[in-house]
Amino acid sequence: MKKNITIAALLILIIAATLAGCTSTVGASSSWPGLSVGDDLAVVSYGYQLYALDVQNGSKVWVFPAEQEKNVIFYAPVEFAEDMVIAGDYAHNLYAVNDNNGSLIWNFDGAESRYVASAFYKNGYTYAPNADEKLYVLDQNGTLQWVFQTTGPNWSKPVADEQYLYLASMDHNVYALNLTYLVSDLVADEEGTKNLVEKPIWKTDLGTAIVSAPLLVDGFLYVGTIDGKMFKISASTGEIVWMYEGETKIKSVWTKPVILDGVLFFATEDGNIFALNSETGASVWDSPMATGSQIVAGGVILTNSVGFGTIDGKLVIVDKDQVTSPSLSREGSIYTTPTFKDGKLYLMMVGGEKLVYALDENGREFWSFSTEE
Amino acid sequence: MWDSIIIKPFINSLLLIYNLTGENFGIAIIVFTVLIKAITHPLIARQIKSSGALQDLQKDEEYLEMQKKYKNDKERLGQAQMELYKKKGIKPFASCLPTLIQFPIIIGLYQSIIQTMGTAPLQVFNLVSKIGLGMSNFFSFIPSVKNPFALIPLNNQFLWMDLSQPDRVYIPGISFGIPVLAIFVVITSFIQNKLISPTGGDQQANQATGMMNIYMPLLMGYFAYSLSSGLALYFAISNVISLVQYAALGRVKLKDIFKKKAAPTKKLSA
Known part of the structure; x- marks a missing residue:
C-alpha cells in the first residue's frame, strides 16, 4: 500500500547517509594530539581538555578546563613556562595554566583562528603562532606586546637563540625576528594600534609551505617543506647553505628533523627515513630506509639511535649506520612526536587501547594512560 | 584504488584549475563542476531523454487504457507494457545506466572538493599525499603553471x-x-x-x-x-x-x- 512512499523515504535516507558519509571529515577538528613532557608533568592536549600526568606513574594530576566546554578543543602541544603551561586551542584562545593545580592564570583571545602549533616561551615572553597568519607575542601576564604578520597560516613552533626568534610559515618563508621590540620600532595595525613589526630581520623563501618545526643547532636551521626538500639555513643571515631533495624526488616532509653525531635524520610522508651529513647535506646511506607506513611525527633521539613513529603504530629505531633495532609498537597510530626524557620514552597512540605509554628503550612499560581513566 | 582512479586525478585537476584561474578556490570549484558536467553531458542527455520518454508515456492514451484493461492481471500488464515500450522505441532501463556511470564521478567530485578544502593538519596531510607532479609537468608549456605543492595553502x-x-x-x-x-x-x-x-x-x-x-x-x-x-x-x-x-x-x-x-x-x- 505504502510502497512508493517507503521507496521515496528510503531514497532520501540513502542520499542523506551518502552525503553524510562523504562529509564525515568536514568540520572535524582533524588534527593529532599534542604531548609535552616537563620535569614532573607530561601534558596531553587532546580534544576538550588538557590532561596533566605525573611522569612517575602516569596518574592524572589535573585537567583543564575542569569541565569540558563545547568550543574548547586542544591539539597543539603545551609549552612549559615558569610555573605554568601555555596552551592554545582551536577556538583562538591562548591559556596560561598553573602547572600545580590546573587553574587559569590568564587567557588571551586576540587571535582569529586556531592554534595548531605549540607556543614558544623564552625570557618571560610567549611567542604564539596562529593559523590567522600572525605571530602573537605576550608578556608574563598575557598582555600583547607585538604582532608579526605573515601571509599564510603558521603551523610550526618557533625556535630561538640568544639573538633572534625564527618562525617557519605556511607562506613558504622562514623569518628571523628580534626577541623583543620597542614600541618605537613598531607600526600601526589595521585598527591603528602600534603593535606590528614592520619587517623581519631576514626572510628566506623556500618555495612551498612549511608545516614542520625547524631544528636550530649551532647557528643553523634545518627545516623541511611539503614538496619534499630539506634545507640548511644560516640563522644569522638566512642564507641557504644546502638543499636536499634526493636523486628521485622525495615526498613531503612533516617531521622536525633530529641530529645525532653529526647526522641529520628526517622522514617523509611516504614513510622513508633519510640520513644526511649535517655539514654537507650529502646522503649518508645508499638509499633511504623504508618503513612501509606514512610518517608525520618528528624524530626522537634515543641513547645511540633515533626513532620515528609511523601511522601504523610502530616506533622504527635506526642508527647512523642504518642498523635497526626491533621496533616498538602499540595498538593505534603514531602522529605525535615521541619524547625521550630521563630514560622514559613517551609514545602517544591515536585510536588504540591507551593514549599515552611511558616505556623504556626496550619497550618495557612503566605506565600507560587513557582519557577514560 | 578509488583514490588512484578518481580522487587523485580529480584533486590534481582541481589544483591545476585553481592555478590557472587566479588561485581562487571558489572559481576553481565552479570551473571544475562545469567541466565535469560538460564531460558527463552525453550521459545526462541520454538519461533525461529516456526518463522524459517514460514520463510522456504515462500520459499516452494507449498506456492508460492498458492500465485499466489489465488492472487485475499484473503479469499481462507487464507484458503489454513491454510491448508498448518496444513499439514506441523506449528502453525503460536506459535512464539507469547513465546514472550508474555518473554516480562515482559525482561522489568523486564531491570528495575531492572536500579533501582539497581541508584547512586542518590531518586534512592537509591527506591532501598533500595525493598531490602529484604529473599534471603540472604535462601542462608545463603554460607559463603560469606552478608546482602544485606551491599552491598550498589554498586561498x-x-x-x-x-x-x-x-x-x-x-x-x-x-x-x-x-x-x-x-x-x-x-x-x-x-x-x-x-x-x-x-x-x-x-x-x-x-x-x-x-x-x-x-x-x-x-x-x-x-x-x-x-x-x-x-x-x-x-x-x-x-x-x-x-x-x-x-x-x-x-x-x-x-x-x-x-x-x-x-x-x-x-x-x-x-
Missing part, C-alpha cells in the same frame, strides 16, 4: 565566503547570519526536482513524488547550511547546470514549476 576566500566554513551573511540590525547559499540550494533543488519528477502517475506515486520534492531540497539545504560553503557552492552550481541541461533538452516548462500536479489517476491495482 579559500570567495566573494563574502570562507569556503572552508559554513556560509552566513551578516546584515546590520539582524542578530543572526543569513545562509544565502543554503537558501539558493533549497530553491534550485526544489525547481530541479519539480522538473524531473514524473507527472500523471497514480495517487501513491504522486504522494511519493511530492514527498521527494519537499524533503530532498530541505535535505540538500540542511547540508549546504551546516557544511562548508565550498560544498554549498558546489551544490548550487551543480543544480544550476542541471537546470541548464534540462532547458537545453527542452524539459523545462517554467509554468509547471509552481503548478499543482494533474489530478491523479485512480489506483489501479490493489
Whole structure:
C-alpha cells in the first residue's frame, strides 16, 4: 500500500547517509594530539581538555578546563613556562595554566583562528603562532606586546637563540625576528594600534609551505617543506647553505628533523627515513630506509639511535649506520612526536587501547594512560 | 584504488584549475563542476531523454487504457507494457545506466572538493599525499603553471565566503547570519526536482513524488547550511547546470514549476 512512499523515504535516507558519509571529515577538528613532557608533568592536549600526568606513574594530576566546554578543543602541544603551561586551542584562545593545580592564570583571545602549533616561551615572553597568519607575542601576564604578520597560516613552533626568534610559515618563508621590540620600532595595525613589526630581520623563501618545526643547532636551521626538500639555513643571515631533495624526488616532509653525531635524520610522508651529513647535506646511506607506513611525527633521539613513529603504530629505531633495532609498537597510530626524557620514552597512540605509554628503550612499560581513566 | 582512479586525478585537476584561474578556490570549484558536467553531458542527455520518454508515456492514451484493461492481471500488464515500450522505441532501463556511470564521478567530485578544502593538519596531510607532479609537468608549456605543492595553502576566500566554513551573511540590525547559499540550494533543488519528477502517475506515486520534492531540497539545504560553503557552492552550481541541461533538452516548462500536479489517476491495482 505504502510502497512508493517507503521507496521515496528510503531514497532520501540513502542520499542523506551518502552525503553524510562523504562529509564525515568536514568540520572535524582533524588534527593529532599534542604531548609535552616537563620535569614532573607530561601534558596531553587532546580534544576538550588538557590532561596533566605525573611522569612517575602516569596518574592524572589535573585537567583543564575542569569541565569540558563545547568550543574548547586542544591539539597543539603545551609549552612549559615558569610555573605554568601555555596552551592554545582551536577556538583562538591562548591559556596560561598553573602547572600545580590546573587553574587559569590568564587567557588571551586576540587571535582569529586556531592554534595548531605549540607556543614558544623564552625570557618571560610567549611567542604564539596562529593559523590567522600572525605571530602573537605576550608578556608574563598575557598582555600583547607585538604582532608579526605573515601571509599564510603558521603551523610550526618557533625556535630561538640568544639573538633572534625564527618562525617557519605556511607562506613558504622562514623569518628571523628580534626577541623583543620597542614600541618605537613598531607600526600601526589595521585598527591603528602600534603593535606590528614592520619587517623581519631576514626572510628566506623556500618555495612551498612549511608545516614542520625547524631544528636550530649551532647557528643553523634545518627545516623541511611539503614538496619534499630539506634545507640548511644560516640563522644569522638566512642564507641557504644546502638543499636536499634526493636523486628521485622525495615526498613531503612533516617531521622536525633530529641530529645525532653529526647526522641529520628526517622522514617523509611516504614513510622513508633519510640520513644526511649535517655539514654537507650529502646522503649518508645508499638509499633511504623504508618503513612501509606514512610518517608525520618528528624524530626522537634515543641513547645511540633515533626513532620515528609511523601511522601504523610502530616506533622504527635506526642508527647512523642504518642498523635497526626491533621496533616498538602499540595498538593505534603514531602522529605525535615521541619524547625521550630521563630514560622514559613517551609514545602517544591515536585510536588504540591507551593514549599515552611511558616505556623504556626496550619497550618495557612503566605506565600507560587513557582519557577514560 | 578509488583514490588512484578518481580522487587523485580529480584533486590534481582541481589544483591545476585553481592555478590557472587566479588561485581562487571558489572559481576553481565552479570551473571544475562545469567541466565535469560538460564531460558527463552525453550521459545526462541520454538519461533525461529516456526518463522524459517514460514520463510522456504515462500520459499516452494507449498506456492508460492498458492500465485499466489489465488492472487485475499484473503479469499481462507487464507484458503489454513491454510491448508498448518496444513499439514506441523506449528502453525503460536506459535512464539507469547513465546514472550508474555518473554516480562515482559525482561522489568523486564531491570528495575531492572536500579533501582539497581541508584547512586542518590531518586534512592537509591527506591532501598533500595525493598531490602529484604529473599534471603540472604535462601542462608545463603554460607559463603560469606552478608546482602544485606551491599552491598550498589554498586561498579559500570567495566573494563574502570562507569556503572552508559554513556560509552566513551578516546584515546590520539582524542578530543572526543569513545562509544565502543554503537558501539558493533549497530553491534550485526544489525547481530541479519539480522538473524531473514524473507527472500523471497514480495517487501513491504522486504522494511519493511530492514527498521527494519537499524533503530532498530541505535535505540538500540542511547540508549546504551546516557544511562548508565550498560544498554549498558546489551544490548550487551543480543544480544550476542541471537546470541548464534540462532547458537545453527542452524539459523545462517554467509554468509547471509552481503548478499543482494533474489530478491523479485512480489506483489501479490493489
